[in-house]
Amino acid sequence: MDKPEFLVCMHTIDNFWFACTRLTKKQTGDVKRNEFQGISPEKGQVYTNNNNNTHADAAATATATATDVPSSGKIVTPNLKMFTLQELKQTTKNFRPDSMLGEGGFGRVFKGWVDEKTYGPSKAGTGIAVAVKKSNPDSPQGLEEWQAEVKFLGKFSHPNLVKLIGYCWEDKQFLLVYEYMQKGSLENHLFRRGAEPLPWNIRLKIAIDAAKGLTFLHSSEKSVIYRDFKASNILLDREYNAKLSDFGLAKFGPINGNSHITTRVMGTYGYAAPEYIATGHLYVKSDVYGFGVVLLEMLTGLRALDQDRPTGEVNLVEWAVASLENKKRLKKIMDPRLNNKYPMEAAIQAAMIIKQCLQSVPKNRPSMDKILETLEQVNAIQENPKKKSRSTKTKPNNTQKQQQDHHHRSPLHYKHNGTREARPGHY
Ligand SMILES: Nc1ncnc2c1ncn2[C@@H]1O[C@H](COP(=O)(O)OP(=O)(O)OP(=O)(O)O)[C@@H](O)[C@H]1O
Ligand SMILES: [Mg+2]
DSSP states (O other): OHHHHHEEEHHHHHHHHHHHHGGGGOOOOOOOOOGGGGGGSSSSSEOOOSSSSSSSHHHHHHHOOOGGOOOOOOOOOOEEEOOOHHHHHHHTTTTTTEEEEEOSSEEEEEEEEEEETTTTTTTTTTSSSEEEEEEEETHHHHHHHHHHHHHHHTTTTTTTTTOOOEEEETTEEEEEEEEEEETBHHHHHHSTTTTOOOOHHHHHHHHHHHHHHHHHHHHSOOOOOOOOOOOOOOOOTTTTTTEOOOTOOOOEEOOOOOSOEEEEOSOOOTSSOOHHHHEEEHHHHHHHHHHHHHHHHHHHHOOOOOTTSOTSBBBBBHGGGGGGGGGGHHHHHHOOGGGGGGGGHHHHHHHHHHHHTTTTSGGSSHHHHHHHHHHHHHHHOOOHHHHHHHOOOOOHHHHHHHHHGGGGGGGGGOOOSSOOOOOOOOO
């Protein structure tokens, strides 16, 4: 990471955020605690809790505004461990910089070690590895996102959602402790300089796993809209099993026959659906749009947004959408790091899925379970062995070449503006 450029980027966004907060919409989509209960979607699990001390109770006591945040708090839950700050300091060697895994809008993420039974701190390399996410001090976003994360991940359990082990709220700091995902984020694998290219079958597996995670959320009784589907929120374990992380922006979906909920426009520019940016109307199908963008990133190896690309190519969707329906054009935008090693028929079908996901009218986008079904069919398409041996190295097109040269200056850092406010009007 080239530090000075990063700082310039943050500065730009801070200015922008101040300009656009005035455009945000009033949030009206919250639901009450008992609407969490009695959900039993396939495979996943929803914890219910009938005693009085639930996550949502804590959220209720902590509807504190940024100026009125209690310095510490407690959430009684059978599913999550409440860590002390001291324990988490021990776990991460006092949040030592060399144990940092990454940084996002909420704060920094550190690797630590805990005992596998008690989850008490353990020596590095013993017990199980965890990822500890620590809020930026005084971040007005911190408490809200922290509550939402605990609220959702404390309730939902599914193989394609990252496991939340526990949390800590002390000294005005909010921390979250997750299972450690050995292979980091999809974003790093697709775009980090020097990253080993992901082969086609792994990309498809990741897409299928992520689709399973979204299907689970959407099909729960009170559907959950994830709202922040993007490559950095898809984490990979040792076997490239993909799990969704970051539920800080998740919302319960429409109820009483309504088609959408209305919320303040939040999310990440480049992935957020156009109707949501324009109106604040959030549909279950808004997640489907984000899914299409990530699938397009996986096919092309290009970021959803990159200000370093030539004008007209900055926004991947705008630039690539016309190539999705034409085999010749599609070939040209496929990630050269795939080295032509993919079944063309599978790429064509994946491109069709993307095209449908990116429909501007939400109801014209397919449902996640339909997408999952189609992706599994795509996965069954094997490369023609004759063609496999003939595959040659493709020359990167200009855009792809440029991204490889400059991806460290990626505008994806736009999302790290402390608020993750989407940018209305840019579409
Ligand atoms: N459970 C985890 N295991 C391993 N690495 C993780 C884990 N959680 C996060 N990380 C690493 O930390 C990075 C930062 O994560 P974080 O979710 O805070 O930010 P982000 O997703 O990059 O941005 P945003 O705040 O907009 O979501 C991730 O990209 C990933 O590399
Ligand atoms: Mg994230």
